[in-house]
Amino acid sequence: MKPAIFEHERMSSIDDVVQALANADGEVRVLGGGQSIGPMMNLRLAQPDKVLDLSRVEGLDGISEAGDRLSIGARVTHARIEDGEVPGTTGAYMQFVASGISYRSVRNRGTIGGSVAHADPAADWPTALLALGGEVKVVGSGGEKSIPLDGFQVGPFTTGLGWDEVLIGFDLPALGPNTKWGYYKVNRKPGEFADAIGAVIIGNEARAVCGATESAPFRVFDIEEKLSGGATELSVADAREILSGHDAGFDDYELQIHAVALSRAIGRAFA
Amino acid sequence: MSDLTININGEHVTANVEPRLSLADFIRDHQRLTGTHLGCEHGVCGACTVLMNGEPVRSCITFAVVADGTEITTIEGFDDDEPMAQLRQAFHENHALQCGYCTPGMLVAARDIVTRLPDADEDRVRLELAGNLCRCTGYVGIVKAILSVLEQRCS
Ligand SMILES: Cc1cc2nc3c(=O)[nH]c(=O)nc-3n(C[C@H](O)[C@H](O)[C@H](O)COP(=O)(O)OP(=O)(O)OC[C@H]3O[C@@H](n4cnc5c(N)ncnc54)[C@H](O)[C@@H]3O)c2cc1C
Ligand code: FES
Ligand code: FES
Numbered sequence: 001m002k003p004a005i006f007e008h009e010r011m012s013s014i015d016d017v018v019q020a021l022a023n024a025d026g027e028v029r030v031l032g033g034g035q036s037i038g039p040m041m042n043l044r045l046a047q048p049d050k051v052l053d054l055s056r057v058e059g060l061d062g063i064s065e066a067g068d069r070l071s072i073g074a075r076v077t078h079a080r081i082e083d084g085e086v087p088g089t090t091g092a093y094m095q096f097v098a099s100g101i102s103y104r105s106v107r108n109r110g111t112i113g114g115s116v117a118h119a120d121p122a123a124d125w126p127t128a129l130l131a132l133g134g135e136v137k138v139v140g141s142g143g144e145k146s147i148p149l150d151g152f153q154v155g156p157f158t159t160g161l162g163w164d165e166v167l168i169g170f171d172l173p174a175l176g177p178n179t180k181w182g183y184y185k186v187n188r189k190p191g192e193f194a195d196a197i198g199a200v201i202i203g204n205e206a207r208a209v210c211g212a213t214e215s216a217p218f219r220v221f222d223i224e225e226k227l228s229g230g231a232t233e234l235s236v237a238d239a240r241e242i243l244s245g246h247d248a249g250f251d252d253y254e255l256q257i258h259a260v261a262l263s264r265a266i267g268r269a270f271a
Numbered sequence: 272m273s274d275l276t277i278n279i280n281g282e283h284v285t286a287n288v289e290p291r292l293s294l295a296d297f298i299r300d301h302q303r304l305t306g307t308h309l310g311c312e313h314g315v316c317g318a319c320t321v322l323m324n325g326e327p328v329r330s331c332i333t334f335a336v337v338a339d340g341t342e343i344t345t346i347e348g349f350d351d352d353e354p355m356a357q358l359r360q361a362f363h364e365n366h367a368l369q370c371g372y373c374t375p376g377m378l379v380a381a382r383d384i385v386t387r388l389p390d391a392d393e394d395r396v397r398l399e400l401a402g403n404l405c406r407c408t409g410y411v412g413i414v415k416a417i418l419s420v421l422e423q424r425c426s
Contacts, residue, residue: 001312008273008290008336031337038332039313042293051290055337079326103402104383105320105327190401 003041007050011057014139014168020052021164022141030054030166032075032114035106054166060113063087065174073169074113082107089175090132093201097128097183103191113167119216121156122193127211128183130219131199134172140165153216179203182269184261186212196254198261200269202227208266210258214249223262232270236263273336279304280348286335294338295319295330298345306346306375310404317403320376321345327383346375354382357423361416369407377403381417385424393418 008031011017021028026049029037040046054060060075063085070090081098084091101107101115101124115125116136130153135146141164149170152160161167175181179201186196197211206227211217222242223234239259243250250258276285279302288297293312298304298321310316312331319331322344349355358381361367368374380403384391391399396417397410405413 002293002296003291005289005291008334010336010339034332034334034337035314035329038329038334041291042312042332053337102314103317104387104399105317105329105380105402106314108323108326109328109333190398 001042004044004047006041006048008053009050010053010055013057014059014166017052017054017057017166018139018141018164020050021166024050024164026050028052030117032111032117033077033109035102035110036114036118036120060168062169068174070172070174071169072112072172074117074167075111076113078102078107078110078112078115079104081112087174089177089179089181090172093132093175093181093183094128097124100124100183100185100190106191113169116152116170117159117161117167119153119155119157119159120193121215121217122195122212124185124194124197124211126153127194127197127199127209127217129170129172130211130217131181131183131201131207131209132172132175133205133207134170136160136167137169137171138162138165138167144168146171150219155215158216173203175201175203180269182265182267182271184264184268186257186261196257196261198258198263198265200227200262200265202269208262210243210246210248210262212261213258218246218248220246220262223266227266232266234263234266236260239263273339275336275339277335277338277340278342280344288335290334290336292335293331294321294323294328294333294335294343297335297338298330298343304345304347308372308375310372315402315404316373316376317380318373318376320379320403322379327379344379346378349378349382352382354385354420354424357420358382358385358416361419361423362413365412365416365419367408367412367416373403373405373407377405377413381413381420384417385420389421389424391421396421 028050029048031051031053060073062073078098184198185194194212199209206224208223308318310318314332
């Protein structure tokens with residue numbers, strides 16, 4: 001249960017990180033809160049040659065609102081979001097999600113950027129943020145760019161982030177006060193990774209996401225259509241029917257818990 | 272090897288350590304503060320919980336080098352701490368420990384609950400304790416102890 005030998009480099013700026021990534025020799029990993037890579041290194045599932053520690057890099061901790069957009073830095077911790085630092089309706093939704101992620105002592109270190117970059121299929125932020133929509137902000141050798149959250153995660157532990165890029169934050173919609181949201185995580189113990197997640201947001205547009213799948217979370221357009229058409233509930237049987245039309249590789253039990261998660265998320269949105 | 276300066280329990284410590292050394296092993300093996308326990312070493316059981324700049328963290332999945340420049344409080348460092356004194360007494364009175372393996376982490380997590388969530392009820396206390404496993408007590412005594420301290424601190 002001890003990590004393999006690696007080098008640790010403390011980064012002092014984003015430019016530093018980009019340069020270090022560009023000059024990488026061997027496997028180089030960015031270190032966020034260390035709450036996913038730490039366990040993986042202890043178990044030797046990950047054996048990077050070098051880690052680039054983000055903890056002293058400035059400009060990754062911000063939370064700000066401008067008009068109908070919210071900007072959230074990559075290194076904002078789950079605990080800060082749980083404590084309500086993100087304003088408005090988006091903040092209330094994110095607060096709910098954050099409080100169900102792991103335990104306080106993990107939330108104090110784990111970051112939203114690390115979670116999305118890590119792209120564990122069972123993690124909360126990849127699903128929760130896909131339901132919000134918006135963009136991931138990254139910087140690499142080619143400069144800064146934004147990548148839509150739609151399609152950012154392409155598979156288990158796989159995203160659109162290039163090997164020489166670092167995630168610096170998110171550009172998210174500031175939801176209006178009348179926007180409805182619902183999030184339901186199926187797990188056997190509070191704080192555990194999810195077996196299934198349903199996430200819905202019904203505002204100017206309706207978005208419904210099926211998460212904690214075998215691969216990336218996906219939007220369920222048939223459910224979004226129903227919600228846009230004014231539906232305020234969805235039976236588990238209907239959700240099952242719709243989900244079985246998706247090629248998600250669910251067995252009967254998985255189909256059921258994902259249908260339950262979506263049905264209950266909608267129930268919560270209109271409760 | 273990396274240089275490291277940490278304040279542990281009020282004492283200034285400098286060291287030169289391997290990057291792969293966990294904060295937990297630094298505390299236990301290098302500083303000989305063996306009150307911090309290791310159970311799972313991958314963030315699940317909570318036995319290794321310590322305070323880093325006043326907030327509970329898992330010392331098994333925090334590298335010692337990452338803790339450079341921070342203030343760490345381990346179970347040995349709460350002698351003059353009022354909530355911890357109240358919790359120790361309450362754990363004693365409510366049979367909140369048996370073998371004691373989970374207890375250091377449990378007390379650090381409990382201190383976080385009574386200071387951060389003064390209005391917590393039983394359900395909330397149980398929810399917050401989800402990250403600290405105890406194989407002996409069945410949690411009943413631990414929950415009672417924490418609730419009794421919450422009550423004391425309210426009045
Ligand atoms: C016991 C336990 C239970 C947990 N339960 C849950 C849960 O229920 N739900 C959940 O969602 N999560 C859970 N987690 C994971 C936790 O939320 C992590 O904090 C999170 O997944 C990773 O964030 P981090 O900042 O710690 O990233 P790290 O562990 O530091 O990094 C993870 C990966 O992302 C990369 N990375 C990190 N930051 C960046 C960046 N800025 N740019 C590019 N790449 C980056 C790293 O190179 C690494 O590959 C749990 C963790 C533990 C230990
Ligand atoms: S030893 Fe750190 S959480 Fe189990
Ligand atoms: S007292 Fe033995 S594990 Fe908790």
